[in-house]
Amino acid sequence: MTNLLKSGKRIWLLLMICMLLSSYFALSNVSDAITDGGIEQPDPDSLTIPLTASTEPLYSQILKQWKDEGVKDAAVSGPLLQAADFKNASDGVSVREEALQGVSNTVALDEGKWVEYEVDVPQSGLYQLRLNYYSLEDSNIPIQIGVTVDGKSPYVESKSIELDRLWKDDQFPPRVDYKDNQIRPGQIAIKEWIDRPLVDSSFASSEPLRWYLEQGKRTIRIQSVYEPIAISSLGLQAPRLVEDYTSVQADYSAASGDKSDWYTTIEAEQMQEKSEPSVQMQASRDDLARPKSDGKIVFNTMGGGGWFRGGQSATWTFEVPEDGLYKIDMKYFQGYNKESNSYRMIEIDGEVPFQELQAFPFAYKRNWSVETLGISEEEPFLFELTKGKHELSMTVTNAPVTPIVESVQHITREIQEINRLLRLVTGVRSKDNLDKNRDWNIADQLPDIEQRLLDMKQRLEQILAYLQKLYGNEVNGAAAIRASIDKLQRLADDPNELPFKPEYLSSVQESLSSYAIELTKQPLMFDQIYVSKSTTKLPEFTPSRWDITKNTVKTFFLTFSPDYIDYGRQDEDAAITVWVNRGRDYITLMQQMVDERFTPSTGIKVNINIMPNPQLLILSNAANREPDVAMGLDQLTPVDFAVRNALLDLSKFPDYKEVAKQFLPGSLLPFHYNNGDYALPETIMFNVMFYRKDILDELKLKVPETWDDIYGLLPTLQQKGYDFFYQPMMYLPLFYQNTASFYTPDGMKTGLDSPQAFDAFKKWTDFFNIYGLPREVPNFYMHFRNGNMPIGIADFNTYLQLLVAAPEISGLWSVAPLPGTKNGDGEIERWGGGALQSGVIFKSTERPDESWQFLKWWTSTETQARFGNDMEMFNGIEFRWNTANKEAFQQIPWPSEHGGEIGKQLKWFKEMPNVPGGYFTTRELSFAWNRTVLENMNFRESLENAVFEINRELLRKQQEFGFVDKDGKVIRTLDIPQIDKPTGGGTEDE
The missing domain is CATH 1.20.120 (Four Helix Bundle (Hemerythrin (Met), subunit A))
Known part of the structure; x- marks a missing residue:
């Protein structure tokens, strides 16, 4: 039987090799579908939408209108305005005389603050504004400012202009771990003044923004939208005319140095600086990138899926041996945008050399390719460079699309x-x-x-x-x-x-x-950049088809290695094993922090491992091979294991109560069972109310505070064709705010048969039956962004989407706590819940004290704040770690306008408790909603049916786990903690 299996494996391997070889020969007959995109682009004006009086103009629209009216670029630059010489400013803005990074007499603008300058414009025409600024914070929230001219925003993009910060990796080459895998370096903010022309937030234009200024005295206002900044000067400059390559080449000197074959290689992962910490070096596991990985994690490329958003940039330095003409080649991978290009604006020493590099296309290719900057490989662009050091910068641009x-x-x-x-x-x-x-x-x-x-x-x-x-x-x-x-x-x-x-x-x-x-997503990965003399014939850097096939075969056999998919450390001598239900980036950073901070201070070694599927915990429990600690579990899982006596009761540890004070009591509720507490929360998901300030102001509507305010707001909204968004299955706020409970205090029956519960259920279904709220909304984010749903309740993910991916409405939207219900004291109760992730300790552990030490350390304020900050640094604000630790949450850099409102909501956080059979509560409530809303059943009858089914399932589970005997006699009861008062938390001061 064994020999048969071995023979079967050999046959299978041979078949796989044959398939790989056949793919090699197929490659010779298949070319990439897309062309190189060409250098000449179609006329963008052919799609420009005509201006109408009813809409705010886009930059492209107003620029076309100016040109159609004969407005020209200014021939001379205007004056340079010093920051201290402002004409007007909002309250609290003053001149800072002490030096800031060597610059004196600056002006600092906190969020929402503004400063105005009067400028004497020398001639009517189009100008570019150049701002010398300094970032006062090192957060990942985009710095955004708004600019007005004589009190008006000339186009939509002027309301939210992003300003870059500069970052770099803290070391190169990266350190290695115990397996010789490289560890991603940390990120350091480059603290220096930045002097840049103002560009639109998504780099939708190939040039800096133009501003039409008539001759004479004009007032320019700079207002901080997100994040505080300091400014030292504001300049008006005549737009620089970027000529085409033919014109630039005509001015080159004839000399091009000697004819030797000189070139230098820039490793793309070795960036000098970048605009965001999320523009990262990446590890390619194949051997087609350099240096080779040889099966290890080697950070040998940069970009990829994290370098896709307009405005993200990276800069490299290189040196040339003498004055002369040089060409540039780049080894890249662009297998992301099928049949499309990814575009980059390319600068040398801070300027675009010629028009063709304002948006250079990198065509879709299925493998690594070498692109020559030029019309073609045979007609490269030549760059006239002086001897010494130079900078090469590339910025994601959306201009062509x-x-x-x-x-x-x-x-x-x-x-x-x-x-x-x-x-x-x-x-x-x-x-x-x-x-x-x-x-x-x-x-x-x-x-x-x-x-x-x-x-x-x-x-x-x-x-x-x-x-x-x-x-x-x-x-x-x-x-x-x-x-x-x-x-x-x-x-x-x-x-x-x-x-x-x-x-x-x-x-x-x-x-x-x-x-x-x-x-608008333009991902691109680079391996190496080659700068060579114009006369140099470079070696062949493009992988041949044979190289690709060999690499495919080698990678195939590497998959049989236990180290190929690195699920984490397998050190048998480690004190505890931790399984984490998250991605590799999270695991790598967790292990790094453990090795740097936890193990040296406690002497406890830890193995952090990826748990691809939480169902593995069930299998490991059946096989008696559980980890010591499991992290990233949803809020239902801990009690599921606790009822089966598989978890340690954390409340038995003497310092549990002190540790538990770090969390909102309502976030601990789902982990309490039978007088015990079986998990600590890691992350917290919450709901807030989003609203468009511009649209509510236009409709003369106030931000609602209570549900009665919502009822009053809906007729005006709907008469104008707008809608309010409420998730159909979001029932918890209405029940809790109506003082209804989901279970009786002893946990033996549902509490949904109370008058308060029936009233809450009627309010919930009335939203859709009487008030006509939409029952199905595929994408609230898009409806909110477009404006046809200017107000609604959604979760934390929607907040991040709006903050990062909707720059055109920055400053036009905000958040508020959930609408609430006034209690007898006149206080508005805003109870609401949200999803939680948690960590547990298994009862089978042989190291309970060490496991508790780790769990305490991991959920502590210092660790959570550091981990969240690093995750956001490495991956961008989209990876914001919404920690459940109250103090660590306060350290997240929120825009000041939003932070206080989020904090107001979080203090009312309360999730549903878990009891044996409690999964029927969610299920039956959704069934009851369907019956009442979709089938027009009476709300009372529908909820009564749900109550009956829930109680029947609760009884069945209580008999299974020994709370009730087979005759229905109660042997022991549960306990449901009662939380009636809000607690401090979130981003507001307690």
Whole structure:
């Protein structure tokens, strides 16, 4: 039998090798589908949307209008304004006389503060504004400012302009661990003054922003939107004309140095500086990158999926031996955007040498490729460089795709407006409330509906043509656009179908919005950069097909190595083993912090391992091979194991009460069972209310404080065609705020049969039955961003999306606590819950004290604050660690406008307790909602059915675990801690 298995393995291996070899020969007949994108780009003005009085102009629109009106770039620069010479400023802004990094007489602006300067403009024309600024904080929140001219924002982008910080890796080459795997270096903020022209936040334009200033006295205001900054000067400069390569080349001197074959190699991972700490060196496990990994983790590349957002930049330094002409080649991988390009603005010594490098395309390739900066490999660009050190910078730019994105966004706003008008005319808000027996003549109420639909269809056809010119081939995403064209044509043929197919326009809006978001992602990975003399013939750096095949075969056999997939440390001598249900980046940083901080101070060794699936805990429990500690578990898992006597009761440790004070009592509630506490929370997810300040101000609506305020706000919102977003399955706030309990104090029955619970259930279902809130919203973020849902309740992830990926509405939105219910004392109770992740200790551990030491250390304020800060540094604000530790949470750098509001909500955090069989509560409440909202069952009858089913399942589980005997007699009861008062937490002072 053994020999048969061995023979089977040999045959399988041979088959795999044959498949790999066949793929090698197939490669010789398959070329990459996309062209190099070309240097010439289609005319962006062909997609520019005409300005209308009803919309705020985009930069592209107002710039085209200025040029159409004959406005020219200024020929001379204006004056340089010193920060201290301001004309006006908001309260609290003053001149700082003491030196800040060697610069005196500066002005510091906290969030929301502004300063105004009067400038004498020498001639009417277009100028660029240059700001010399200094970041006062080292957080990852984007620095954003707003700029007005004579009290007005000339275009939308001027309201939120991002300013770079500068960062670098703390060491190179990186350190190695006990397996000789490299450890990602830490990040250091470069504290220096930065002098830059103002650019738009997403780098949607290939040049700095232009500002039209008429001759004479003008007032320019600089206001901090997010993050405090100091400024030392503001300058007006005439826009620099970037000539094309042919013009620049004509000015080169004839001399190009000697004819020797000289070149230098820049390792892409060795960056001099970068705009964000999330622009990281990356580890390529194949041998096609240099230096080779040889099966180890070696940080031998940079960029990849973390270098994709407009404005993210990296800078390298290099030296040339003499004055002369040089060329630049780059070894890159761009297998991310299929059939598309990724674009980079390329600068030498801080300036774009010629137009062709304002947005240089890196074409889609399935393997590592070498790109020569030039028209082609045979026609490289030549750079005239002087002897000595130089800087090469690359910045992600969306300039080539901006016309497409703006045009698509215009279409989605048009669809949104048509949907709004249709709701006003027909009353149809979704397919659930349409009347199939009614006839409509939509053209009577909306006479231009057919033309509007055809106009959108025509614009989509123009977008397809633009994409064809841009990429020179059939592009990824064209299918979604064609499907949208087909739907718009069908609706235009018969507009009366619109009330019967409300989902048609919504699906077009969703697909186009998603496509626009994906189009702005420009990921790119670099391995090496080669600077060589113009006469040098470089060695072959592009992997051959044979190299690719050999690497594939080698990688295949490496997968049989136990070290290929590094699930974590397997040191048998370590004191405790920890399984963590998170990704590799989290595990690596946890192990690094343990080795640097925990083990040296306690002498306790720790193995941190990836747990790909929490179900492994069940299998390990059955096999008696549990870890000592498990982390990253959801809020239901600890009690599931506790009822089976598999976890240690943490409350038995003498210092548990002191440790528990670090957390909100409502976050400990799900981990309490049978007079014991079986987990400590790690992270906390919470809900807040999001609102568009601009739209509420336009409608003259105040931010609601209570549910009664919501009821009063809804008629005005809906009469204008807007909506309020409330997640259909978010029932917990309404029950808790109505003083209803999910279980009786002894935990033996559901508490949903109380009058308060019936009242809460009616309020919950009335939102959808009476007040007409949408029952299905695929993407609240997009609806909020577009403005058709200007207010709603959503979670922490939505907050991060808006903070990072919606720069065009920065400063136009904010957050507030959940609407609440006034109690007898007049206080507004805002109880709300959210998802939790936690850590536990298994009862089978042979090292309970050491495990408790680790769990305490890991959830402590210092460790959580450091871990959260490092994760955000390495990966960007999208990886914000929303720790459950109250004090560590306060150390997260929130925008000041948001931090206090988030803190107000968190003190009302209370999650549902867990009891045996409690999973039926969530299930039956969702069934009850479906019966009442979708099937029109009476709310009382529906909830009574749910109460019956919940109590039946609770009894079954109580009998299984020995709380009730087979005759129904109660042997012992549970205890449900009662939390009636809010506790301090979050970002506000306690």
